[in-house]
Structures are given as structure tokens and as C-alpha cells.
Amino acid sequence: MSSAAVRDRMLAAGQRITRQRDVVAGVLERARRPLGAGEICDAVTTSDPDVGRATVFRTLHSLVAAEIVQRVTLAGGQSGYLLCAADGHHHHLVCTSCGRTTDLPEAVVAPFLSRVEETHGFTVDHSSFDVHGRCADCR
């Protein structure tokens, strides 16, 4: 995903484009894997020391709200932030070895959730799966 694409998606979500948001989005783009809050703050400060911590978190929050970034749970239990190529809410496989993530196709997830709803009379509002393991490359 290019910076331009991220900007378009932020504009589409009614958000202004600022230098600070570009920096945060750029850090996540270059990582191509989920980053912890500390890593993001460090990388942002390296890129541009004049971006405040509060702004980093506000930006992450905005990006999560716009579904451009997802908050995922890393192996240790800490949360990480991941820039998603795909639009909308979806799920990921996280490789415990290389740290990279793979999108889980809706075709695999939807039948599972339907089954859950049927079996338990439960209406699913929101779901997030943390599936950790070793990807095909790392095995």
C-alpha cells in the first residue's frame, strides 16, 4: 500500500492529512508487521522528533477507527498496531517466528461465526481472533 492510498483512505474517513499523521502512517507502512506502542513512538521520534506522544496515540486511534489500522494481540500478550492492506474488519494469522501477518479470508471466518450464532443463539457484534503459530515460510 502506498502513502497516497493511506491518505485517500484517511480523507475518505473525514480526517485531515497532517505531517504528523504521514509520519505515523509511514512508520507502519515500512514495518509490514505489527508494531508495539514503544516501537512506534521510537520510530516516529527518529523520523521526526517534533511529533508528540499524544499525537501518535491519537493518530493510531483515528486510524483504528477508520479501519486502516488494526490493533492485534502479539505473542507476549501486548497489543500491536498493524497497517492493513485490505479494507474493513478482518482477521489475521500472526507468525511467532518472523512476526509477519496473513489475512484470514472472510470465506473461512464467516461460516464459523454463523455456526456459533446458530449453536448458541448468540448475536455476534464484533470478533477478533488472535491466531499465533508458524507460517508456511518459517516451518
Add this chain to the structure above:
Amino acid sequence: MSSAAVRDRMLAAGQRITRQRDVVAGVLERARRPLGAGEICDAVTTSDPDVGRATVFRTLHSLVAAEIVQRVTLAGGQSGYLLCAADGHHHHLVCTSCGRTTDLPEAVVAPFLSRVEETHGFTVDHSSFDVHGRCADCR
């Protein structure tokens, strides 16, 4: 689950039974829903003001390690601690209305994980699902 059952499970996990651990386990037993760290600390202090913070967290850690308690993600994204009736690792449905949880049978989860492994050549080490919605009673 009775207090005695929890004590047995702690002993089975090679842990000593102490007054402090009884207090923490008792708080989780009475709740019958996931509690946040703050709620637990408050309830423990109410029950017995002489139990230290560090001990509460150490106890939670031990209970999680023994798979007596699971750490789940609540609606807001904060994590909560839940005393599980079932042994071993399993998954939950969390009702956003009443806060109560339902165990997800392995029979529903296993085929889904198998499908994921087959489709992606991914070896699943650990998975945790956060499924939020409204339970049958609350609809």
C-alpha cells in the same frame, strides 16, 4: 465451581494454598464474569485490606498459568480475568449486555482451526478468540 474445587486445581498445579489466593479466587468466583484488573484489586481490598497489589497480580499470573483463570479481551479493548469452570484452554463468547461468558465447545472451534491450517499451511500454536455480542437471554 466451589472454592474447594479451585483449591484442588491449584494444588494439582503444584501451588500452595494461602489466605491471599483464596481471597483472589473468591472474588473471581463470585463475579461469574470477567473482571478488570482494577475491579479485582478493589474487590480484594474490600474483602481483605491486607492483601498487597503485587500478590494479586502474582496470583492472577499463577491462576492463568494453571489454566484456572483465562485472560480475555473485553469490549473496550481492556483485558479481563475470568474464572473458568472448564479445564484447559478454551474460548468464550462475551455478552456485551450482561457481561457473562459462554464457553465455546471444542467441536465448533477445532474444525475452524483445522481449516485455517490446511488453507494457509500455518501451524497454530495458540489461539484466542474474542467474540462479543448479545447472548440468548439479552436479545
Add this chain to the structure above:
DNA sequence: ACCTATACTGATACTGCATCTCAATACGGA
């Protein structure tokens, strides 16, 4: 019932993530 090794505990300081406040600033539409 007693003894002993050692697992456990409490107070406190500390780390890290995240949010709040508020005056100052910059974006972007007209």
C-alpha cells in the same frame, strides 16, 4: 506436634502504555 526448606508475601518504587487538558497552530474549503 514440631521442624525446616522454600514458596509466598507486602511495601514501595518503577516501567510502559495510554489519556486528558489547554493554549497554540495548521489544515483546507470558500
Add this chain to the structure above:
DNA sequence: TCCGTATTGAGATGCAGTATCAGTATAGGT
């Protein structure tokens, strides 16, 4: 260019969780 308003930075603050370490209580053997 001008203006309304979303956004920003600094620093204080809150909350979750961990580290330290001397002192205590538990389980299990005798």
C-alpha cells in the same frame, strides 16, 4: 487569502503490571 475548526505538543496524570528484598507462612517429612 481568510476563517472556522480540527489538530497539535508538553506535561501531568492514571492505570496495568513488574522488580526488589527482607520477612513470613505453608507443606511435607519426622
